[in-house]
Amino acid sequence: MKTPKIVLLTFFLSASFLGMDSINAQGCVAIRHFSSCVGNTLESNLLGEGDIQIGSNYRYFKSFRHFRGTHEEPDRVSNETEVINHSHSWxxxxxxxxxxRxxxxxxxxxxINTRSSLYEHGREERNTTYSRGLADIRVGVGYWLFDLEKHQNGNLALGLGIKLPTGNFNASDIFYNVGPEGGPETRPVDQSIQPGDGGFGVTVDFQFYQKIADKLFAYGGGFYLINPRETNGTRTFxxxxxxxxxxxAIMAVPDQFSVRAGASYAISNTISTSLGARYEGVPVKDLIGxxxxxxxxxxxxxxxxxxxxxxxxxSLNLNVPFAVRRDRPQSVTDLETQELTGEPRAGDAAFADYLINVGVSYRFSNKKVKVAPELMGEFKS
Structure with a gap:
C-alpha cells in the first residue's frame, strides 16, 4: 500500500462548562471534559488492517472568568467572589x-477536579470540593469514505460511537456552613466537576483532510454527543x-459538541506545526429528549x-487553544424563571483563558504503512 497522507480529528468537550442577577446564582465551567469516541491523535485512525494504536491524552484548564452572555464580569475576580475550577483529565x-478503511x-x-467557591459554603469563607476517578467510557467505529491508496491528497471519515455512564454522577464532598445549625454537610459536588453525567449517549463525528501544497494540509472535523436522558436524579441544592x-434542583444530562478546522505544516521529517480554530460547548436544548x-x-x-x-x-504532541470569545446564553430554566417573575434573568458561568492538551501514542504495525509526518499529532481533544 502506498503512503496515505491523512489527518485525523478527535473532538472534546471539556468541561461541563457552566445564574441570574437578582438571585445571585453562581457560575462554573460550561464545557466538561469530553472527546469523540474514535481516537485522541490525528494519526490514530490511519491504520492498516490489524494495526493497533495505543496512547494517552492529558488535558488541563482553570476556569475563573465569569460571563453572562458574551459580557465578562471582571468584578468577580477583583472582589474575589469568582468560582475557580481546576480540571485534570487523562x-x-x-x-x-x-x-x-x-x-x-x-x-x-x-x-481529578477541584472547585473553590464562596457561595457554596454559606458565603462566609472560601472552601474547596474535590472529585476524582473514572469518567464515562466511549466506544466507537469510523470509516474512511474513499480508498486511501487512491485518495492520498484528501479524504473524509464518518464515525459513530456510544458513551457509557461509567463515571460517578453523584460524587460528594463536604460543604461548610450550610448544614444543620450552620455546620458542615456532605452534598453532591457541582455538576461541572462530576466525573460522569449519568446517561447513555451517542456520538456522531466526521473528520477530513485536504492537501493544499507540499507539506501543507488543511484539516477539519467535529462531533456531537446526543444525551437522550433528561435528568440524572442528582440534587444540586x-x-x-x-x-x-x-x-x-436536579442536574440535567446535556448534549455537547465540538468543531475544529485549520492547517498543518511539516517543518521537518519529525516535527510539524498546526494552527486552527475550535468551537465547542453545551447547547441550550438537546436534540433528543x-x-x-x-x-x-x-x-x-x-x-x-x-x-x-x-x-x-x-508520536508526541502539544496544543494550547486560547479563548477569543466566550458566551453563556440563557438556559431553559433561566427563561422559565424570567416568565414566572417578569424580571430579566441571565445566569453566569466561569470560563478558562486557555487549555493545555498533551498527547502521546505508539503504533504496533501489522504492515509497513508509513504516515506522512505533517499529518500526525493533530486534533488532540
Missing part, C-alpha cells in the same frame, strides 16, 4: 484497524439559595496552535 485509548476505538477517561431556583433540570449552556471559540514530534511509530 484519556487512555486503543484503536484497532479492522480494515485499511474501517477502524474501532475505546477511550477510558479519568479525572440550588433551591436552598433561593425558592426561585426550584426548577434547578427533554430540557428540564439544571445545566449551564455555554460555548467557546478558541485559536488553536499546536506542535507535534513523530519518530517511527512514536
Amino acid at each position: 484519556d487512555f485509548f486503543l484503536t484497532y484497524g479492522i480494515t485499511d 474501517l477502524y474501532t476505538s475505546i477511550t477510558i477517561p479519568t479525572v 440550588r433551591e436552598t439559595l433561593s425558592p426561585l431556583l426550584e426548577n434547578e 427533554g430540557n428540564e433540570g439544571f445545566r449551564r449552556p455555554g460555548n467557546v471559540l478558541s485559536i488553536d496552535p499546536g506542535i507535534a514530534f513523530v519518530k517511527n511509530n512514536f
